[in-house]
Amino acid sequence: MKITFVAAALVLATPALAADSGEYLARAADCVACHTAPGGTPYAGGREFKLPFGTIYSPNITPDPETGVGAYTDAEWVAALHDGIGHGGRHLFPAMPYNSYTLMSSQDALAIKGYLFSLKPVHAPATPDRLRFPFNQRWGMAFWNILNNPRHRFEADSTKSADWNRGAYLVQALGHCDQCHTPRNWMQGLKNGSAYSGARQVGWLAYNITSDPVHGIGGWKDQDLEHYLATGTAPGHGPASGPMAEVITNSTRFMTPADIHAMVVYLRSIPPVAAGPEVVAASVAPAPVDPLGASVFAAACQGCHLPTGSGRQSAWAALGGDHAVGDPNGTNMVQILAHGSDMQTPSGYVFMHAFTGAFTDAELAAVANYVTAQLGGRQSQVTPEKIAAARAE
Ligand code: HEC
Ligand code: HEC
Ligand code: HEC
Numbered sequence: 001m002k003i004t005f006v007a008a009a010l011v012l013a014t015p016a017l018a019a020d021s022g023e024y025l026a027r028a029a030d031c032v033a034c035h036t037a038p039g040g041t042p043y044a045g046g047r048e049f050k051l052p053f054g055t056i057y058s059p060n061i062t063p064d065p066e067t068g069v070g071a072y073t074d075a076e077w078v079a080a081l082h083d084g085i086g087h088g089g090r091h092l093f094p095a096m097p098y099n100s101y102t103l104m105s106s107q108d109a110l111a112i113k114g115y116l117f118s119l120k121p122v123h124a125p126a127t128p129d130r131l132r133f134p135f136n137q138r139w140g141m142a143f144w145n146i147l148n149n150p151r152h153r154f155e156a157d158s159t160k161s162a163d164w165n166r167g168a169y170l171v172q173a174l175g176h177c178d179q180c181h182t183p184r185n186w187m188q189g190l191k192n193g194s195a196y197s198g199a200r201q202v203g204w205l206a207y208n209i210t211s212d213p214v215h216g217i218g219g220w221k222d223q224d225l226e227h228y229l230a231t232g233t234a235p236g237h238g239p240a241s242g243p244m245a246e247v248i249t250n251s252t253r254f255m256t257p258a259d260i261h262a263m264v265v266y267l268r269s270i271p272p273v274a275a276g277p278e279v280v281a282a283s284v285a286p287a288p289v290d291p292l293g294a295s296v297f298a299a300a301c302q303g304c305h306l307p308t309g310s311g312r313q314s315a316w317a318a319l320g321g322d323h324a325v326g327d328p329n330g331t332n333m334v335q336i337l338a339h340g341s342d343m344q345t346p347s348g349y350v351f352m353h354a355f356t357g358a359f360t361d362a363e364l365a366a367v368a369n370y371v372t373a374q375l376g377g378r379q380s381q382v383t384p385e386k387i388a389a390a391r392a393e
Contacts, residue, residue: 022115028174030251044124049095054131064121081109091141103154103173148189167266180206197273204242205331212272225264238322241341249344293370309375316350325376338390361387
């Protein structure tokens, strides 16, 4: 009894991070997601980015003067975040989302620098890029920047509430939600005319999050959206997986309830776009039950998801209403079967393992179509070839 009491007191005594502290802002901007190799030291870099013209690796942004960012002056730091110009005038590729961070205040950019410079320097030399000519000519980015980097700071809109302004700043300048949720133009810039209407992101669909009631999140209750961003799942909407599970793990679950609320106030105001990367077909009669899909589901899925998809012991395994089970292309379903997904939540770690060796491509295609029909009420056409392609990625 006494021990429990002491532990609870310790938890209460740990102060929450102030919403303007460098550490909090670094989380809200999710610097760690890209600047950490799988299983590597946070911020020491080495994560791979496949671009249309080659592969680059995120650099070490710990304060090591030789292999990290220790030599950056304040002015150079701000230029890296706002303009995509690194130490010594080196042009950065927009895999570093400076076309979102350009909206960040210089004060917040420097608070993040202060936090990163307080970390232990890690000696981690850069992994060399593999880029084809002429794309290895970094100065070419100057033209891209003229056309695709807005290069101005966030400006408060005095006709809107304080919550709306805070939310807009968090979503646009720090959270860089548009980098995954906004479609891209032929130059890989963001198509601002259809902002947040959904896009493909490393094989996954980042859904339409405009206020459209059918294609977007207009049909969600405020409290469900808040719950999703704070915990990674929402009643009646399923869990966040893949890239979004990473956003929850590294970033939004650390945000204050007031900031989560502000983001939702802003998301609600995004003009509806009645389209999306996925075809949201009107609900059609579900396909006749495929015995192969049903037997794979019973053997491999229902232990965690339950026959009804309502989730055993964990709200994160509840799939009812989930966008992923209502997609006739089965895009994210295929991704999660091929690659699995995991997430840190306020109630602990949740995961679904990848289905690698034990099932054939045909079995996984059958179970994907079965789940879409049974839990999503739609027909999907996931083929064994689609599963094979995702597994080979
Ligand atoms: C979506 C992935 C992504 C996120 C998020 C991200 N970065 Fe980067 N960052 C990169 C990549 C990739 C590069 C290397 C770009 C290149 O080689 O042109 C980079 C480069 C940099 C550089 C240049 C380092 C050098 O070696 O000169 C700095 C500084 C930097 N990032 C800081 C940050 C900070 C601070 C944050 C959070 C506010 C952040 N990054 C968030 C992907 C990201
Ligand atoms: C790294 C890419 C990435 C970033 C950055 C990102 N998202 Fe997502 N988001 C996704 C993907 C992929 C999904 C689909 C996840 C799934 O199928 O479970 C998603 C799903 C969502 C959903 C659920 C939509 C639905 O219909 O089920 C919401 C809401 C959402 N994101 C909001 C945000 C907000 C707000 C931000 C910024 C704080 C953000 N996302 C940043 C990739 C991203
Ligand atoms: C070990 C328990 C477990 C098993 C077995 C399992 N899942 Fe999951 N599944 C989860 C959890 C937990 C999540 C949420 C975690 C996450 O997405 O990061 C999830 C998420 C999902 C999602 C949501 C994807 C999204 O983007 O919203 C789908 C679809 C899914 N599982 C289908 C299946 C199918 C089909 C099978 C069987 C072939 C299966 N699962 C087997 C635990 C499991």
